[in-house]
Amino acid sequence: MFPKEVYIRRRNELREIMKDGIALVLGNPDAPMNCAANIYQYRQDSTFLYFFGLDHPGFAGVMDIDNNKDYIFGDDVDIDDIIWMGPQPSVKDQAEKVGIENCVGSSDLKTFVEEAMKAGRKVHFLPVYRAENKILIHELLGTSLNKIKEDASVEFIKAVVALREIKDEYEIKELERAAAVGYQMHVAAMKMAQDGVYEREVAGEVEAISLRAGGMLSFPAIVSKRGETLHNHEHGNLLKKGDLLLVDCGAETDTHYASDNTRTIPVGGKFTQKQREIYEIVLAAIDKGTELIRPGVDYRSIHLEVCKVIASGLIELGLMKGDADSAVAAGAHTLFMPHGLGHMMGLDVHDMEDLGEDYVGYDEKIQRASQFGTAYLRLGKELKPGFVITNEPGIYFIPALIDKWKKEGLHTDFINFDKVEEYRAFGGIRLEDDILVTEEGNRIIGKRIPISVEEVESVMC
Structure with a gap:
């Protein structure tokens, strides 16, 4: 209190x-x-x-x-x-x-x-x-x-x-407390992600860390090697070397302020070449988002710039084709990132969502888009100092969505469906940081959880 x-x-x-x-x-x-x-x-x-x-x-x-x-x-x-x-x-x-x-x-x-x-x-x-x-x-x-x-x-x-929506000094301190616990949770998950471990063992440990710190989870933990399912709360899979484990979880302080971070880690401690290539695109995307976050900029424009980074990376790998700007304008990238870049965070992990997402994330100036994928963006309006938001791009290979688009012939000018089939069982990669918008720009809430390929592999080995 x-x-x-x-x-x-x-x-x-x-x-x-x-x-x-x-x-x-x-x-x-x-x-x-x-x-x-x-x-x-x-x-x-x-x-x-x-x-x-x-x-x-x-x-x-x-x-x-x-x-x-x-x-x-x-x-x-x-x-x-x-x-x-x-x-x-x-x-x-x-x-x-x-x-x-x-x-x-x-x-x-x-x-x-x-x-x-x-x-x-x-x-x-x-x-x-x-x-x-x-x-x-x-x-x-x-x-x-x-x-x-x-x-x-x-x-x-x-x-x-x-x-x-404007967090004061007391709230920011609580968010920093939550972030410190979240850091421990994610590092523990990295160390546990080994061959022969069940997802539920990792999920149990991250929840235990939050409970030991005096608060509950800020939302039901997503701990899954089937990361292409965006909110996957099934924890029954056995991890095997070569799997990717997506861990999206956060702590809540005893005053109920939240953290919310995602890391995707290679089971056994080493990314394969294919995993590393996709991971590096997502890492470039999250860093681009952080670079662009500042007061006076609408978050939807940042979302779209981050999507261009993803499209460009996928074009280089041959999964997409054509021009990245045109592909994003057409919505072709949403086959791989069918969600928004982030949301408000504070007392709720999706802050104030009970009041109505459009009241929280949009206003008279910025209205919600109707395009598939972009329509799921929870926060689109202009950023102000004191906002606390998430920055969470991802790349996912969702078999049902791939089949649907392929059958309907959607965006064939921008998607190489033959190449995409080679990634059908890949899963998904998402990375997420919590960001405070400041007068000068932004800063990450808390100490940044290990995120580069080298940092993640070092923690795990």
Whole structure:
């Protein structure tokens, strides 16, 4: 938890942006795994954490914009709770730590909201992703369950994005902490990637490192030798010398700030010639992205420049043909990189994605593209100092996509399908760094995880 002045400042800044009404932020309840008493590890809502800071289930927060007051709605534990959980701080004591004086019981939230509505005041709420909170919004406001996303306050969403997208000194420090744990996770994975090891053993170790550091994973780890499946959470394969292992994972601090890095490593410690050639293209692409990231540049233009590096490299290897600029303009490169270059990162590994990706990654100036592949770019808008983003190009050989394009005769002017068939079982390579946009340009968050061919092979051997 940060000093209470941080939370007070954030709530006051929101009041300066929004015009009137009350802004309702629901914290998360506990989530049962298979019965009410057997729950998943608790994770608080990130926007609630940002404004109210209390990492405890069952709370709701209200920022009264008209009357310059803030409220926490929640209940103190009773003796039954204490028997199972031990003594817990009171709601009042917790609220004081984030600069809130008005503490009200949970049952009074409905009355509070009803009175605001009767007075003709706006009740702003954000999109919600938990079923329990969807039901609560319905009960509080009468909003139809299937219209909650549609009826969420656009004014509130845009205000939250404007505040959360710029990371302050406290947040950057937490992101550095997460990055330090992420570094340990990836180096451990490199050392473990040997012939005869199962993917699940590596996945278990990287999660253990995050847990030992005091936080959970920032997202379910991707640890797979089938790296052509972009979000592959299957960990059942046995590693063999000559395989490539794609490891995409990150740590979350005890304050819930995230890291998110990817490295692709040769099982047994040495890249083959074919693997090295593709790897070097991806390495050149990530370095090009880092070179271009700076304030005032829209991230979609950086994405496209990085794609040109990938296309150029594949043309040199004979997998693509023609002119790289023309190939990227046509979208031919998306056979090999069918995703965007990166996304916002912070309290969420895909920061604020619950608010709506287009509100976070795009604006009135930069709209989402419709072209296959480029349409998956989560962040396209102009970069500002204080943004924390990922830079994660890749090259993948996806048999189903290759077959589809080949059958449909797509981009035959730019793709050498006969050569591509030689790479059909190759898998995929992705590299990913976390980047802070600064006034002068950018810097990588934390110490850069070994990334060159020589660095990776040195760690593994």
